[in-house]
Amino acid sequence: MNITVVRSGGFAGIRRTWRVVVNDESSAAVDEWLHIVDACPWSDAVDLDGDGVPDRFVFVVTVEALPLESASTSQLHATLPESRVVGPWRQLIDRVQASDRADT
Amino acid sequence: MRCTIVPPYLLSRLARLDEAGLGGVAAAAHQTLMQTEPLRETRQAVAPRAAPPSTASPRPERTISDAGGREVLPGSVVRREGGPESGDAAVDEAYDGLGATHALFADAFERSSIDGRGLGLDATVHYGSRYDNAFWDGERMVFGDGDGEVFRRFTLSLSVIGHELSHGVTQYSSALEYQGQSGALNESVSDVFGALVEQHSRGQAASEASWLIGEELFTDMVEGAALRSMKAPGTAYNDDILGVDPQPAHMRDFVDTRDDNGGVHINSGIPNRAFFLVADALGGYAWQRAGRIWYDTITAGGLEPRATFVQFARATVEAARARFGATSAELDAVQRAWASVGVEL
Ligand SMILES: [Zn+2]
Numbered sequence: 277m278n279i280t281v282v283r284s285g286g287f288a289g290i291r292r293t294w295r296v297v298v299n300d301e302s303s304a305a306v307d308e309w310l311h312i313v314d315a316c317p318w319s320d321a322v323d324l325d326g327d328g329v330p331d332r333f334v335f336v337v338t339v340e341a342l343p344l345e346s347a348s349t350s351q352l353h354a355t356l357p358e359s360r361v362v363g364p365w366r367q368l369i370d371r372v373q374a375s376d377r378a379d380t
Numbered sequence: 381m382r383c384t385i386v387p388p389y390l391l392s393r394l395a396r397l398d399e400a401g402l403g404g405v406a407a408a409a410h411q412t413l414m415q416t417e418p419l420r421e422t423r424q425a426v427a428p429r430a431a432p433p434s435t436a437s438p439r440p441e442r443t444i445s446d447a448g449g450r451e452v453l454p455g456s457v458v459r460r461e462g463g464p465e466s467g468d469a470a471v472d473e474a475y476d477g478l479g480a481t482h483a484l485f486a487d488a489f490e491r492s493s494i495d496g497r498g499l500g501l502d503a504t505v506h507y508g509s510r511y512d513n514a515f516w517d518g519e520r521m522v523f524g525d526g527d528g529e530v531f532r533r534f535t536l537s538l539s540v541i542g543h544e545l546s547h548g549v550t551q552y553s554s555a556l557e558y559q560g561q562s563g564a565l566n567e568s569v570s571d572v573f574g575a576l577v578e579q580h581s582r583g584q585a586a587s588e589a590s591w592l593i594g595e596e597l598f599t600d601m602v603e604g605a606a607l608r609s610m611k612a613p614g615t616a617y618n619d620d621i622l623g624v625d626p627q628p629a630h631m632r633d634f635v636d637t638r639d640d641n642g643g644v645h646i647n648s649g650i651p652n653r654a655f656f657l658v659a660d661a662l663g664g665y666a667w668q669r670a671g672r673i674w675y676d677t678i679t680a681g682g683l684e685p686r687a688t689f690v691q692f693a694r695a696t697v698e699a700a701r702a703r704f705g706a707t708s709a710e711l712d713a714v715q716r717a718w719a720s721v722g723v724e725l
Contacts, residue, residue, distance in 0.1 A: 277507060282639075286515075287607070290622055329518065334641060
């Protein structure tokens with residue numbers, strides 16, 4: 277399973293990507309990530325784009341190669357403005373960024 | 381800190397205007413000149429035009445709050461108008477930057493604060509943890525401390541502070557929708573006035589200015605001079621991690637993207653360069669002629685919320701004609717600038 281966070285906009289307008297490849301061999305690791313992924317309201321945030329607030333970020337979150345037994349689809353995708361990055365979205369994005377930073 | 385001499389070209393230009401019988405224009409230009417810092421001391425010597433009712437507050441009314449590393453607004457107030465320096469660099473930079481921004485709009489454009497009615501200027505610093513951004517939330521400016529790896533704290537750059545407050549000016553004058561071309565114009569207007577705040581504060585003529593936005597923000601680890609270059613969009617940085625500055629300088633390179641609200645921070649390079657070309661052609665202090673035209677454009681009330689580059693360009697042409705005349709160097713510079721960046725009038 278891969279989770280990608282693309283952040284665009286912001287004052288700098290610099291596009292940055294964070295990515296984590298979850299080891300599918302480790303069911304503990306997969307479960308931990310799925311716990312957060314499943315908590316995010318994906319259908320509410322498919323195509324939100326920006327919120328019209330100058331210089332705030334826009335996030336695109338993509339989950340690929342989801343374990344099939346856990347979902348009806350193998351891919352999830354959401355676009356959301358920074359003001360909507362709260363709760364589980366916030367947890368997911370923070371965690372992907374932190375894991376990617378730790379890797380490099 | 382401020383310029384203390386009157387640019388000679390302006391005095392001779394004013395004299396020429398009077399000879400040409402354009403008394404009204406000369407008087408208006410003279411009035412603009414009188415509002416700028418350099419002539420403050422001699423202001424009493426000339427009969428000033430009565431101040432419009434909106435210029436009620438000649439002084440800013442600043443309030444700086446500290447979010448303490450949390451993403452909660454407004455945070456707690458740490459410095460108010462007239463209060464002593466706090467000793468916290470971010471607080472004092474924000475305070476001074478708000479003052480410099482207020483000074484540009486008051487002195488160059490006779491505008492009282494961002495709404496033209498003396499609205500208090502509020503800012504929050506130390507927003508979030510490692511927060512790589514600054515933004516205008518509709519009521520206040522918000523500044524992060526940066527992650528320390530790519531970005532330093534955002535209050536370090538006066539052009540950034542001026543940029544954020546100018547989003548407020550745009551909101552109260554021509555509410556350009558923050559998406560696509562109108563969003564890129566909204567961004568460009570903020571870069572234009574952000575750069576002018578810095579130039580006005582330093583007393584720099586157009587030829588002396590860097591025309592860079594956010595020159596102080598990158599750490600030493602980044603290969604780059606600034607976030608954006610108005611003079612040469614696309615050249616501000618070229619870094620292993622951040623990539624190459626994606627800004628176009630001409631319509632043929634306009635970037636179609638869904639990122640960034642439709643590339644608002646990317647395609648702003650085109651109108652940014654147009655402004656630079658006008659300022660460069662006219663010389664002297666950019667806020668006095670090029671800046672005046674752009675200010676007139678956003679405050680004249682003729683811009684649609686979804687204005688395109690072409691519509692905005694036409695509005696600047698009208699503003700230049702109205703203020704400086706149909707045969708003026710200003711009008712000529714504006715028309716040439718848009719042609720050079722590929723915006724067909
Ligand atoms: Zn902006």
